Amino acid sequence: MTELLSFELSRPGAQAPRLPEAGVSAPASTDVLPKEALRARPPDLPRLSEPEIMRHYSRLASLNYSISEQFYPLGSCTMKYNPVANEVAASLPGFAGLHPYQDEETVQGALELMWRLERALCAVVGVDRVTLQPAAGAHGEWTALRMIQAYHRSRGDKRTEVLVPDSAHGTNPASAALSGFSVVEVKSGPDGRISLTDLESKLSPRVAALMLTNPNTLGLFEREILNVAEMVHATGAMLYYDGANLNAFMGVCRPGDMGFDAVHMNLHKTFTTPHGGGGPGAGPVGVKADLVPFLPHPTVEKAEGEFKLDHRRPQSIGRVRSFYGNFGMLVRAYTYVLAMGGDGLTQASLDAVLSANYLRKQVEGLLDLPHEGPCMHEFVASAHNLAPQGIKALDVAKGLLDRDFYAPTIYFPLVVPEAMMVEPTETESKATLDAFAGAVKEIVELARTDPATLHGAPHRLPVGRLDEVGTARQITSYLTGSSEEPILRWKRVRK
Amino acid sequence: MPYLVHSPQDREEMLAAIGVESMDQLLVDIPKSLRLDELKLANGLSEFDTMAQVQELAARNRVFADRLTFRGGGVYRRFIPTAVSAVTGKPEFYTAYTPYQPEASQGTLQAIFEFQTLIAELTGLDVANASLYDGATAVAEASMMARVQTGRDEVLVAGYLHPEYLEVLRAFGEGRGMKVRRGDEPTDKTAAVVFQQPDFLGLLVDARALTDRAHAAGALAIACVDPISLAVLAPPGEYGADIAVGEGQQLGLAPSFGGPHVGFIACRKELVRRLPGRLIGTSHDSQGRRGFVLTLTAREQHIRREKATSNICTNHSLCALAASVYLTYMGEEGLRQVAETSFKRAHYLAERLSKLPGWEMAFPERQFLNEFPMIVPKPRPLLRKLAKKGILGGLEVSRWFRELKGVVTFTCTEVNDPAALDLLVEVAGS
Numbered sequence: 001m002t003e004l005l006s007f008e009l010s011r012p013g014a015q016a017p018r019l020p021e022a023g024v025s026a027p028a029s030t031d032v033l034p035k036e037a038l039r040a041r042p043p044d045l046p047r048l049s050e051p052e053i054m055r056h057y058s059r060l061a062s063l064n065y066s067i068s069e070q071f072y073p074l075g076s077c078t079m080k081y082n083p084v085a086n087e088v089a090a091s092l093p094g095f096a097g098l099h100p101y102q103d104e105e106t107v108q109g110a111l112e113l114m115w116r117l118e119r120a121l122c123a124v125v126g127v128d129r130v131t132l133q134p135a136a137g138a139h140g141e142w143t144a145l146r147m148i149q150a151y152h153r154s155r156g157d158k159r160t161e162v163l164v165p166d167s168a169h170g171t172n173p174a175s176a177a178l179s180g181f182s183v184v185e186v187k188s189g190p191d192g193r194i195s196l197t198d199l200e201s202k203l204s205p206r207v208a209a210l211m212l213t214n215p216n217t218l219g220l221f222e223r224e225i226l227n228v229a230e231m232v233h234a235t236g237a238m239l240y241y242d243g244a245n246l247n248a249f250m251g252v253c254r255p256g257d258m259g260f261d262a263v264h265m266n267l268h269k270t271f272t273t274p275h276g277g278g279g280p281g282a283g284p285v286g287v288k289a290d291l292v293p294f295l296p297h298p299t300v301e302k303a304e305g306e307f308k309l310d311h312r313r314p315q316s317i318g319r320v321r322s323f324y325g326n327f328g329m330l331v332r333a334y335t336y337v338l339a340m341g342g343d344g345l346t347q348a349s350l351d352a353v354l355s356a357n358y359l360r361k362q363v364e365g366l367l368d369l370p371h372e373g374p375c376m377h378e379f380v381a382s383a384h385n386l387a388p389q390g391i392k393a394l395d396v397a398k399g400l401l402d403r404d405f406y407a408p409t410i411y412f413p414l415v416v417p418e419a420m421m422v423e424p425t426e427t428e429s430k431a432t433l434d435a436f437a438g439a440v441k442e443i444v445e446l447a448r449t450d451p452a453t454l455h456g457a458p459h460r461l462p463v464g465r466l467d468e469v470g471t472a473r474q475i476t477s478y479l480t481g482s483s484e485e486p487i488l489r490w491k492r493v494r495k
Numbered sequence: 496m497p498y499l500v501h502s503p504q505d506r507e508e509m510l511a512a513i514g515v516e517s518m519d520q521l522l523v524d525i526p527k528s529l530r531l532d533e534l535k536l537a538n539g540l541s542e543f544d545t546m547a548q549v550q551e552l553a554a555r556n557r558v559f560a561d562r563l564t565f566r567g568g569g570v571y572r573r574f575i576p577t578a579v580s581a582v583t584g585k586p587e588f589y590t591a592y593t594p595y596q597p598e599a600s601q602g603t604l605q606a607i608f609e610f611q612t613l614i615a616e617l618t619g620l621d622v623a624n625a626s627l628y629d630g631a632t633a634v635a636e637a638s639m640m641a642r643v644q645t646g647r648d649e650v651l652v653a654g655y656l657h658p659e660y661l662e663v664l665r666a667f668g669e670g671r672g673m674k675v676r677r678g679d680e681p682t683d684k685t686a687a688v689v690f691q692q693p694d695f696l697g698l699l700v701d702a703r704a705l706t707d708r709a710h711a712a713g714a715l716a717i718a719c720v721d722p723i724s725l726a727v728l729a730p731p732g733e734y735g736a737d738i739a740v741g742e743g744q745q746l747g748l749a750p751s752f753g754g755p756h757v758g759f760i761a762c763r764k765e766l767v768r769r770l771p772g773r774l775i776g777t778s779h780d781s782q783g784r785r786g787f788v789l790t791l792t793a794r795e796q797h798i799r800r801e802k803a804t805s806n807i808c809t810n811h812s813l814c815a816l817a818a819s820v821y822l823t824y825m826g827e828e829g830l831r832q833v834a835e836t837s838f839k840r841a842h843y844l845a846e847r848l849s850k851l852p853g854w855e856m857a858f859p860e861r862q863f864l865n866e867f868p869m870i871v872p873k874p875r876p877l878l879r880k881l882a883k884k885g886i887l888g889g890l891e892v893s894r895w896f897r898e899l900k901g902v903v904t905f906t907c908t909e910v911n912d913p914a915a916l917d918l919l920v921e922v923a924g925s
Contacts, residue, residue: 094553323753
């Protein structure tokens with residue numbers, strides 16, 4: 001089943017919405033504004049009645065997999081259950097109805113929520129202060145690097161390089177480059193962890209920071225983290241923590257205690273705010289005392305029982321976003337923290353690690369497991385063992401879609417061939433994990449008996465495998481003028 | 496504990512299946528010195544107690560009625576059709592992940608493809624992306640595009656751009672050595688001229704002249720636009736701007752203390768390969784069925800890493816969905832009516848307020864749509880007096896612009912009914 005575009009469903013003369021009339025005597029815009037300021041050609045928007053609109057979107061919704069219905073074993077994405085109470089909390093009129101430029105005395109509850117969330121996040125990751133302003137994880141990474149840059153500059157220290165392990169998320173090097181740093185890659189050792197020898201050889205007075213994910217993207221805890229921190233700090237560089245994998249050890253250990261100076265968190269991963277099909281998320285950044293002066297402004301401060309926004313921060317890197325961040329997501333995360341508490345968050349991480357190790361055990365012998373366990377909250381398998389049958393990680397992924405599971409993160413991290421990165425989280429039951437392992441088993445058997453069927457997967461979804469290469473080629477034709485078909489948008493064919 | 500699923504017995508069985516006796520054996524890689532005794536946070540609460548605490552915080556905020564809100568400055572009250580939250584509240588949309596597996600994500604992909612088309616149509620430009628975080632970061636991302644495209648280092652900000660957008664632009668630029676300057680005389684060092692239409696004060700700028708001036712200097716023109724204004728005003732594509740950006744909050748999103756909202760960006764087709772963020776295009780499967788995929792990913796961070804056009808790896812998908820539902824609900828006719836009703840009421844209000852003793856239009860020679868700056872006697876006491884009557888009065892802009900001492904901007908939309916306007920005038924004049 002597929003659904004036509006709203007533009008294709010559109011009918012001229014369809015019922016327009018009934019909207020308020022002005023009800024005052026005043027001239028129309030066309031009478032007041034000069035002609036050159038006015039729009040010449042009206043925008044070609046669809047015209048549909050409300051019943052048709054609602055059906056259109058309901059049909060579109062039915063074409064999606066989502067965490068509400070499917071298991072999403074997406075490594076490093078932490079697709080947990082999104083508590084419904086969080087949604088109710090964020091939509092309370094006392095939050096959703098607030099204008100960002102209301103006077104502080106009228107928004108004390110909102111400021112206190114931000115203050116309390118900041119304190120809770122400080123406790124979880126072991127830092128001194130947190131900015132809640134960044135809108136996403138990558139935005140948080142960049143914010144942290146800007147603070148690190150400002151810190152070094154304030155000491156007259158012009159450091160130009162950022163070290164990033166080869167197993168890092170792609171956003172790490174991109175965020176470093178956006179801050180004007182050049183990126184130097186640090187190799188992983190044979191055990192999948194950062195190579196101390198390689199790190200040693202890359203460290204120099206030019207290095208501003210090392211960006212590290214722990215557990216790393218292979219799901220392995222960096223055992224040598226204390227040595228890494230010492231080496232990095234000895235050269236005057238800072239240690240940055242990519243919080244994508246924070247769900248591995250809440251209440252068990254803290255990045256701050258490991259020696260990390262700046263820590264970003266993804267509220268849409270660890271703290272259950274929904275992914276929304278790709279956002280909005282929130283990417284707060286925690287910092288140790290040395291970096292506090294450089295936090296984006298405003299910060300939320302408490303004085304004599306009153307909460308205030310502090311805009312007077314002379315060393316601040318400025319603003320990274322308008323207003324105070326994705327406040328609605330902060331409400332959701334705070335609601336989650338209250339419900340879970342210290343005991344609940346700790347158990348959540350323990351269960352996440354347990355689930356990952358359990359599932360790892362279940363797929364052992366079915367797929368390659370290139371690194372020794374135990375793993376933390378996720379593990380990386382490889383479909384390399386199916387190469388003799390011509391089956392790739394992509395085929396396994398599509399086979400899983402046919403079996404009503406979303407696919408793991410594939411072809412990442414780049415250091416493992418045919419990688420399949422699996423993160424089950426604490427909110428999937430043992431029965432679900434067993435069923436998933438069963439589906440993998442079925443697929444591995446199918447790879448042997450009928451690889452063609454697997455190559456053609458998915459068979460049970462609204463569309464089959466899509467020709468992504470063809471799309472990119474057609475866009476090139478459009479951009480170079482050899483085709484009129486815009487590909488990136490719908491356009492009315494003019495007669 | 497809420498939201499956890501394993502029973503103690505499950506845990507025992509799982510440990511046994513793994514072949515270990517305790518969780519500690521799974522955590523052996525963590526140095527002992529790092530292990531915490533406990534997480535220093537209060538224990539969790541029941542849902543009842545959780546919600547009681549959250550509601551108590553919400554109750555300590557003062558919510559002004561939509562109809563009595565006259566404060567804008569980048570966030571506006573608009574009528575939001577119920578259809579919007581009915582759609583964004585569908586768990587198939589809000590609990591879905593980024594559409595990495597297109598066959599299992601056609602709903603999200605198609606909705607965002609429709610969003611891209613709606614924004615391209617509104618702005619009159621060729622292509623729009625899948626959305627950005629907000630208006631401020633959209634301005635910054637557009638400026639980065641211009642910098643790469645022209646190989647020049649300076650961005651010129653003409654007129655009253657939203658002060659927070661300017662601050663974000665500066666913060667973005669600083670790391671990479673991009674200079675941001677206020678002014679409207681581009682030189683051969685200028686990568687782009689950025690202007691807001693209508694500007695932060697609500698006034699119309701001569702977008703055509705600014706665009707021409709940018710082009711004459713070999714710079715790009717970046718227009719930061721109000722999406723609803725485009726039902727009436729010439730869109731960036733019509734006056735030749737290269738990139739259009741803006742904040743989409745007015746398209747069906749609650750004020751929510753400033754976020755989450757949604758930024759949009761559209762450009763001429765020559766600049767498409769420099770666009771940051773997600774792009775969705777049409778595709779086909781082997782049976783010829785149409786589908787939608789993430790495309791041109793070779794620009795993006797997960798492929799290009801440090802050479803990517805931007806580090807953004809998501810969009811504000813759910814907010815973009817809200818904007819799509821809103822625009823589809825309104826259609827061209829509805830959007831125009833919303834813009835026109837706002838225009839008429841704002842002009843009626845401006846007329847009435849200007850007659851109050853000591854009140855005058857701050858820029859009487861300039862045109863506006865539905866937000867306008869006034870010089871008022873004693874702004875602070877005035878705003879306090881209005882608040883006592885339940886009115887969220889205008890925005891004092893001198894906190895950002897010293898030269899605008901005593902200037903307050905008022906905004907007026909279709910939610911401010913005529914009786915509300917009369918009440919504002921009455922209390923203000925009392």
